[in-house]
Amino acid sequence: MSQPLHPQTLLDSLAQFDTPTICNALELIDPTYRNQGFTTEPLQCIYPNLAPIVGYARTGTMRAVQGPRVSAEEQKEIRINWYKYVDEGPKPSVIVLQDLDGTRAGIGAFWGEVNTHVHRGLGAKGVVTNGSIRDIPMNASNFQLLAGSVMPSHAHVHIVGIGVPVTVAGMAVQPNDLIHADQHGAVVIPLAAAEKINAAVELIAKKEAVIIGAAKASNFSWEILRDAIKESADIH
Numbered sequence: 001m002s003q004p005l006h007p008q009t010l011l012d013s014l015a016q017f018d019t020p021t022i023c024n025a026l027e028l029i030d031p032t033y034r035n036q037g038f039t040t041e042p043l044q045c046i047y048p049n050l051a052p053i054v055g056y057a058r059t060g061t062m063r064a065v066q067g068p069r070v071s072a073e074e075q076k077e078i079r080i081n082w083y084k085y086v087d088e089g090p091k092p093s094v095i096v097l098q099d100l101d102g103t104r105a106g107i108g109a110f111w112g113e114v115n116t117h118v119h120r121g122l123g124a125k126g127v128v129t130n131g132s133i134r135d136i137p138m139n140a141s142n143f144q145l146l147a148g149s150v151m152p153s154h155a156h157v158h159i160v161g162i163g164v165p166v167t168v169a170g171m172a173v174q175p176n177d178l179i180h181a182d183q184h185g186a187v188v189i190p191l192a193a194a195e196k197i198n199a200a201v202e203l204i205a206k207k208e209a210v211i212i213g214a215a216k217a218s219n220f221s222w223e224i225l226r227d228a229i230k231e232s233a234d235i236h
Contacts, residue, residue, distance in 0.1 A: 030193065
């Protein structure tokens with residue numbers, strides 16, 4: 001089993017923040033993150049009450065509209081190689097699985113009772129996919145699912161690519177990217193930025209506290225807001 005690329009204590013601290021907070025922190029660290037690196041298309045969060053998840057991307061592609069163009073034995077080998085890839089990568093992981101079926105993406109669900117339990121057992125915290133999921137009441141507990149849709153059948157679902165660059169809901173992901181996800185969506189945390197997140201969040205909180213505190217004042221007015229904005233801007 002590969003070791004985490006960051007201390008587990010750092011990953012745990014990142015999981016204390018929601019994904020919008022992570023996006024805010026990344027913008028502060030580097031303004032180029034303002035319009036890249038996060039999901040930009042809607043996904044359904046199947047278990048919105050779960051805590052945010054943080055893990056290293058295990059990436060793959062799949063199809064379900066048509067069956068695989070290889071023998072049953074070859075397809076079984078591909079599936080085993082997929083599980084091997086998930087198990088041998090850095091942990092904890094987040095699976096980022098791109099459905100390649102275009103406008104029919106999601107016709108067959110890769111994710112259900114069996115695969116959620118298998119992947120959780122192999123160290124995954126959850127999945128981000130433009131494909132579909134099923135078996136909502138029976139899926140593994142504490143395993144988050146952000147998906148394009150909910151469907152009843154697995155159709156001809158099969159893995160196509162393993163450990164390849166993917167784009168899911170507008171978020172481009174490379175294998176081993178650090179992923180943060182919750183009910184709002186997902187974001188890639190550049191590996192070099194991970195250790196700067198906590199300080200950035202603390203600074204943002206200080207700035208926001210000034211404005212929120214002013215807004216709660218009984219005599220709140222636009223003049224008080226103006227002064228609070230100026231004070232907030234001076235916090236570094």
